[in-house]
Amino acid sequence: MDFVENLKLLCAHYSSIAEVCRKIGINRTQFNKYLNAQVHPSKSNIRIICDFFGVEEFEIMMPHDQFKNLLLPQKLAPSGEGDLSAFFEKTKQLKSASGVTLTRYLGWYYEFYFSLGYPGQVFQSLIEIKQNTNGLTYKRYERLIANGKKHEKVTHCLYDGITINLCDRIFLLDVESLTENEITQTILFPSYRSQIKHLHGLKLGVSSMSHRSPACTRVLYDFIGKTINFKNAFKQCGLYQKEDIDQTIIKAINNDKEVDDPLFFARGE
Numbered sequence: 001m002d003f004v005e006n007l008k009l010l011c012a013h014y015s016s017i018a019e020v021c022r023k024i025g026i027n028r029t030q031f032n033k034y035l036n037a038q039v040h041p042s043k044s045n046i047r048i049i050c051d052f053f054g055v056e057e058f059e060i061m062m063p064h065d066q067f068k069n070l071l072l073p074q075k076l077a078p079s080g081e082g083d084l085s086a087f088f089e090k091t092k093q094l095k096s097a098s099g100v101t102l103t104r105y106l107g108w109y110y111e112f113y114f115s116l117g118y119p120g121q122v123f124q125s126l127i128e129i130k131q132n133t134n135g136l137t138y139k140r141y142e143r144l145i146a147n148g149k150k151h152e153k154v155t156h157c158l159y160d161g162i163t164i165n166l167c168d169r170i171f172l173l174d175v176e177s178l179t180e181n182e183i184t185q186t187i188l189f190p191s192y193r194s195q196i197k198h199l200h201g202l203k204l205g206v207s208s209m210s211h212r213s214p215a216c217t218r219v220l221y222d223f224i225g226k227t228i229n230f231k232n233a234f235k236q237c238g239l240y241q242k243e244d245i246d247q248t249i250i251k252a253i254n255n256d257k258e259v260d261d262p263l264f265f266a267r268g269e
Helices: 002-011 017-024 028-035 043-053 064-071 084-101 230-235 247-253
Strands: 107-114 121-132 135-145 154-166 169-176 183-188 198-206 214-225 238-241
Touching (some): 002 028, 084 135, 084 154, 121 247, 135 230, 183 214
Antiparallel strands (some): 107 214, 135 154, 183 198
């Protein structure tokens, strides 16, 4: 009976028994006999079931209370956060420490990359990296005109994120604050020049179109100053044809790749 209760607990993580049977490749009638304790699965079917649910054979035969504790380790964490509390604490520590190592990067940047939602067009947005008592944060401001035409509806997006310096790379992680429908990550090379002009790296996000496809693109941050006229700078943001962008920038963000390259690499200075 412990096996039956354990199997029911595993199945409860899916929308229906039919879904489990379809994915696992066992006949529904036969599987119901296992759940009703009418028959015990053969050794081969036990192996199939365990492989599907990601448990060992000896585990699925455990006393049910013991199996529940094995399957639901969050019960061991009274806070309800489980191992995530350690992750967030470490992130806070890294963010705070980065406030010292990344102060030279404070200020405003134009961000350039090939649009994830409008293939072939270049997206220009505005970035502010700033410092508070807990370390470095940043904001990303986007402005998009529908169909790229004047007098069309203008859409604004605002992203709030954290900035971390780790192993000589700059990590930026943000969430879209107005709709909360996207998280993006950008990894940049630091600049070793006395005056910062460009930061190169990769951005990972999702398309704004209906298919919401995850995608990766090269990105360039163009430093424009410690202080700016926000209204004038923001007016420059939006979608552009690549012919309308400085060709030095296009070369830096172009997503070309050698045929034999097994990975898609960032392009540094």
